[in-house]
Amino acid sequence: MSEQYNVQFINPILRAVLNVLSTMANVEVTPGKPYLNNNGLAVGDITGSVGIDGYAIGVISLSLSKGVVLTIVNNMLYENFTEINEEIADAVGELTNMISGQARSILSESDISFSAGTPKVIHGKGEKIDHIPSVPVLAVPFSSSHGDLVVEISLSNS
Amino acid sequence: MSEQYNVQFINPILRAVLNVLSTMANVEVTPGKPYLNNNGLAVGDITGSVGIDGYAIGVISLSLSKGVVLTIVNNMLYENFTEINEEIADAVGELTNMISGQARSILSESDISFSAGTPKVIHGKGEKIDHIPSVPVLAVPFSSSHGDLVVEISLSNS
Numbered sequence: 001m002s003e004q005y006n007v008q009f010i011n012p013i014l015r016a017v018l019n020v021l022s023t024m025a026n027v028e029v030t031p032g033k034p035y036l037n038n039n040g041l042a043v044g045d046i047t048g049s050v051g052i053d054g055y056a057i058g059v060i061s062l063s064l065s066k067g068v069v070l071t072i073v074n075n076m077l078y079e080n081f082t083e084i085n086e087e088i089a090d091a092v093g094e095l096t097n098m099i100s101g102q103a104r105s106i107l108s109e110s111d112i113s114f115s116a117g118t119p120k121v122i123h124g125k126g127e128k129i130d131h132i133p134s135v136p137v138l139a140v141p142f143s144s145s146h147g148d149l150v151v152e153i154s155l156s157n158s
Numbered sequence: 159m160s161e162q163y164n165v166q167f168i169n170p171i172l173r174a175v176l177n178v179l180s181t182m183a184n185v186e187v188t189p190g191k192p193y194l195n196n197n198g199l200a201v202g203d204i205t206g207s208v209g210i211d212g213y214a215i216g217v218i219s220l221s222l223s224k225g226v227v228l229t230i231v232n233n234m235l236y237e238n239f240t241e242i243n244e245e246i247a248d249a250v251g252e253l254t255n256m257i258s259g260q261a262r263s264i265l266s267e268s269d270i271s272f273s274a275g276t277p278k279v280i281h282g283k284g285e286k287i288d289h290i291p292s293v294p295v296l297a298v299p300f301s302s303s304h305g306d307l308v309v310e311i312s313l314s315n316s
Contacts, residue, residue, distance in 0.1 A: 023235055023249075024182075024234070024235075026236070051273075053273060077181055077182075078184070093263070094256060094260075097255065097259040098252060098255065098256065101252070101255040101259075101276070101277075102252075105251070105276045105277070108276050113276070115209075115211060115273040115274055115275045116273055116274055117262075117271070117273045118259070118262050118263045118266045118271070119259075119263070
């Protein structure tokens, strides 16, 4: 794994995901082994991404399978959606904002400060996520009984 | 009211507050008349603030009375807190992130783009909020049966 993405990025992402999902949606997920996603394509059915800047220019994305996004959003919003709709998409943008915000907050304790833009949401597995081109994308995966999700981060070398 | 703070800032703040509180906490609040808070002191018992940058350098803050913050956070986290504690403070940081994020998202539809830093939380009424010095602070107040809250924004002139 690239030296650029050391454990200092993995742990804040991990803590942010576990904390946001347990407190906001009462959903427990199990972290998997981080890997590099070199094709930059969405592994989940719906994906939120947000540009970050400061320590470096980068992108953080959150990609979720249909099963787990329905469970998370239904718990979070007291709903019973069975299909991915506009409200699910809005909530994925909000989850991306919350998870990236908490990860940034934890990183800022180590003087690694990022500001964040506004999340975008894309639909469909295999869609191109607008990660920083030509750099490895660090993927931190999670599994649950309802499906999988992954948080990815890419950072510009410059 | 300063020309700098026209209706284009009021409506996005209003929509963000109503949407976040109704969807995340099932709490309905009633907007009041926007005003300028010239002393920059917190009107609520607990206040989150976040730096923004892009269209201008600025600060967005969320200040809540004890009654309304307990109602919002207890609904949001399925808790029964009766005092402001560390979990309430963390949730105020999260609410500040969510409300400023949604307001930024709505503003970005009008090509007014901001990125945001990491929220800080301060305790106590009358504490100094780190708004941009020497500029008027636009305050958008809300009331509810559980107490009041206000979202404030200050933007640098330069």
